[in-house]
Amino acid sequence: MSPSADASEPLPTSSIDPDDGAIAKLFAVLLAGEYAAFYRLVAESSMAPDEDAGIAIARMATSEFAHYEMLAEQVTRRGLDPVESVVRYRKVFDQYHDATTPKTWLEALVKAYVADGLAADFYNELSQMLPASVREVVASVMAETGNSQFARDHVNAAIAADPDLRSPLTLWGRRLLGEAVTHTQWVLAAEDDVMDLLFAGASSLHGVADFFETVSARHAQRMADLGLG
Amino acid sequence: MSPSADASEPLPTSSIDPDDGAIAKLFAVLLAGEYAAFYRLVAESSMAPDEDAGIAIARMATSEFAHYEMLAEQVTRRGLDPVESVVRYRKVFDQYHDATTPKTWLEALVKAYVADGLAADFYNELSQMLPASVREVVASVMAETGNSQFARDHVNAAIAADPDLRSPLTLWGRRLLGEAVTHTQWVLAAEDDVMDLLFAGASSLHGVADFFETVSARHAQRMADLGLG
Numbered sequence: 001m002s003p004s005a006d007a008s009e010p011l012p013t014s015s016i017d018p019d020d021g022a023i024a025k026l027f028a029v030l031l032a033g034e035y036a037a038f039y040r041l042v043a044e045s046s047m048a049p050d051e052d053a054g055i056a057i058a059r060m061a062t063s064e065f066a067h068y069e070m071l072a073e074q075v076t077r078r079g080l081d082p083v084e085s086v087v088r089y090r091k092v093f094d095q096y097h098d099a100t101t102p103k104t105w106l107e108a109l110v111k112a113y114v115a116d117g118l119a120a121d122f123y124n125e126l127s128q129m130l131p132a133s134v135r136e137v138v139a140s141v142m143a144e145t146g147n148s149q150f151a152r153d154h155v156n157a158a159i160a161a162d163p164d165l166r167s168p169l170t171l172w173g174r175r176l177l178g179e180a181v182t183h184t185q186w187v188l189a190a191e192d193d194v195m196d197l198l199f200a201g202a203s204s205l206h207g208v209a210d211f212f213e214t215v216s217a218r219h220a221q222r223m224a225d226l227g228l229g
Numbered sequence: 230m231s232p233s234a235d236a237s238e239p240l241p242t243s244s245i246d247p248d249d250g251a252i253a254k255l256f257a258v259l260l261a262g263e264y265a266a267f268y269r270l271v272a273e274s275s276m277a278p279d280e281d282a283g284i285a286i287a288r289m290a291t292s293e294f295a296h297y298e299m300l301a302e303q304v305t306r307r308g309l310d311p312v313e314s315v316v317r318y319r320k321v322f323d324q325y326h327d328a329t330t331p332k333t334w335l336e337a338l339v340k341a342y343v344a345d346g347l348a349a350d351f352y353n354e355l356s357q358m359l360p361a362s363v364r365e366v367v368a369s370v371m372a373e374t375g376n377s378q379f380a381r382d383h384v385n386a387a388i389a390a391d392p393d394l395r396s397p398l399t400l401w402g403r404r405l406l407g408e409a410v411t412h413t414q415w416v417l418a419a420e421d422d423v424m425d426l427l428f429a430g431a432s433s434l435h436g437v438a439d440f441f442e443t444v445s446a447r448h449a450q451r452m453a454d455l456g457l458g
Contacts, residue, residue, distance in 0.1 A: 035280070038287050042271045051264070051315040055297075058267050062294045065287050086280040 018131040022197035024078035026126070027071050029187055029194065030141070031082060032089030033119070034068035037061075040097045041112060047105040056150035060112060067141045074137055089187070096183040100176055106158055106165065107172055110226060113151035114176045117222045121215050122184070129198050152225055159227045170228045177219045181212055247360040251426035253307035255355070258416055258423065259370070260300035260311060261318035262348070266293040269326045270341060276334040285379035289341060296370045303366055318416070325412040329405055335387055335394065336401055339455060342380035343405045346451045350444050351413070358427050381454055388456045399457045406448045410441055 016023075038061050045057035072082035102108040123142035127135040159165050188195045188208075199207035223229035245252075267290050274286035301311035331337040352371035356364040388394050417424045417437075428436035452458035 035284065035287070039271070039274075039283070042268070042290075045268075051319070052312045054268070055264065055312060055315065058264070058294050058297070061271075062291045065291045068284075068287070083281045083284060086284065090280070 016129075016131050016197065018133045019078070020197060021078075022191075022193040023130065023134055024075060024080050025191060026194050026197060027074045027078070027137075028080050028082075028085035029089045029191070030123075031068055031071035031075055032086045033093050034064045034071060035086045036090050036093035036097060037064040037115065037119075038068065044102055044108040044111070047102070047108050049105055053105070053150075053154075057112070060116065060148065070137070070141050092183055092187050092190075096179055099179045099183075102172075106155060106169060109151040109155050110169055110173055110228070111176055113148045113155065113226060114173055114219065114222060115180075116148040116151075118177070118180050118215065118219065121218045125211055125214060126198065155226045155228075166228060169226075170223065173219075173223045173226070173228050177216065181215070245358075245360050245426065247362045248307070249426060250307075251420075251422040252359065252363055253304060253309050254420060255423050255426060256300050256303045256307070256366075257309050257311075257314035258318045258420070259352075260297055260304055261315045262322050263293045263297035263300060264315045265319050265322035265326060266290075266344065266348070267297065273331055273337040273340070276331070276337050278334055282334070282379075282383075285376070286341070289345065289376045292376050299366070299370050321412055321416050321419075324415075325408055328408045328412075331401075335384060335398060338380040338384050339398055339402055339457070340405055342377045342384065342455060343402055343448065343451060344409070345377040345380075347406070347409050347444065347448065350447045354440055354443060355427065384455045384457070395457060398455075399452065402448075402452045402455070402457050406445065410444070 041057055041061040041064065045054060045061075048054045048057060075082050075085055100111060102111050120142045123138050127138040127142070130138065155169070159169070188198070199211070220229060270286055270290040270293065274283060274290075277283045277286060304311050304314055329340060331340050349371045352367050356367040356371070359367065384398070388398070417427070428440070449458060
């Protein structure tokens with residue numbers, strides 16, 4: 001059976017209990033990711049060339065923290081502690097960020113754009129596997145803010161001005177995807193019940209393969225948006 | 230005439246035109262302060278001992294940036310550019326922050342608490358001198374968020390645990406006020422029309438004296454809240 005045939009079958013999401021403890025844990029993982037994203041975005045903005053860029057990054061970081069607050073409310077309602085969730089799950093995100101520390105402002109912009117999009121894809125794929133009531137929470141977290149338009153415009157302009165930038169930034173984009181996939185798999189491997197929650201509806205191996213295939217396809221589109229790939 | 234006699238007379242705020250160009254400029258100054266506060270709070274949070282503290286600082290920083298966004302809307306509506314406003318006015322705030330770089334996490338917490346309060350006082354004093362329609366904007370920017378409760382609780386607990394911390398942190402608090410007053414005066418001296426706007430209602434010298442006297446009195450109360458002074 002091809003992955004695309006699998007993907008066309010609706011997943012039996014309604015069989016998942018909205019109060020499943022694994023949903024709380026999934027939200028706790030995502031919350032730690034938003035916390036890490038807030039601080040990394042601001043740290044990486046130290047390379048920002050001007051105030052225009054500084055404002056755009058502050059806006060993106062603020063949006064990540066708003067997501068944190070939404071998830072913290074959900075996590076608390078489901079009986080987990082947001083602070084303990086950050087303590088427990090931030091390490092894998094810190095490792096991802098350590099493995100993808102940008103060396104130039106353009107690398108930082110590509111990372112901000114790609115990470116924002118990967119997170120949105122990830123939330124989107126997740127929402128399709130979850131009960132309707134939980135789906136709404138995920139949808140509001142991932143709501144498009146248009147904040148990454150700034151990154152897209154600037155990367156496109158930089159490549160137009162200097163086509164030699166295209167090749168190294170394309171490699172950088174591939175590395176960002178590779179590291180994101182690797183680190184996501186680490187989280188899933190460590191949290192069996194979250195893995196089961198996400199991929200219980202499909203034959204597990206195909207479900208995982210489809211998931212990463214969809215994310216990769218969207219990443220390729222985003223690279224094209226940036227004028228890369 | 231004593232300053233307190235001056236303070237009891239209502240200022241003739243209604244004589245100020247809500248579209249006065251100096252109001253746009255005042256908002257532009259405040260906006261640059263919020264931008265600087267966002268980045269300094271996050272930078273100074275590198276000393277945060279744990280995730281609980283990291284979350285509290287991210288929450289305060291996010292709130293500063295929300296103020297930035299509100300002021301940016303006002304500044305834009307009044308014909309100025311928010312980015313150019315940051316470029317033009319951030320320097321004096323950066324100088325303030327450079328002059329008050331905390332050396333310990335407790336100094337960072339005292340600074341966060343004191344600066345948050347000083348900013349609220351400043352907005353509050355301002356709002357009384359401005360036309361009613363503008364006052365509402367200032368009031369919404371300064372709205373109490375309760376974000377600095379975290380700083381208060383932690384400083385109080387630290388001093389209770391080690392009373393020797395009281396004296397150096399009290400000196401630190403005095404320095405924070407002194408630098409804030411000095412830097413505010415620099416801004417006002419450089420922007421005659423903003424100075425005129427703020428203190429036109431009262432005999433200028435008394436108006437300025439009252440302003441800083443009120444801010445100092447509230448600062449003393451805040452130091453007491455922290456268990457200092």
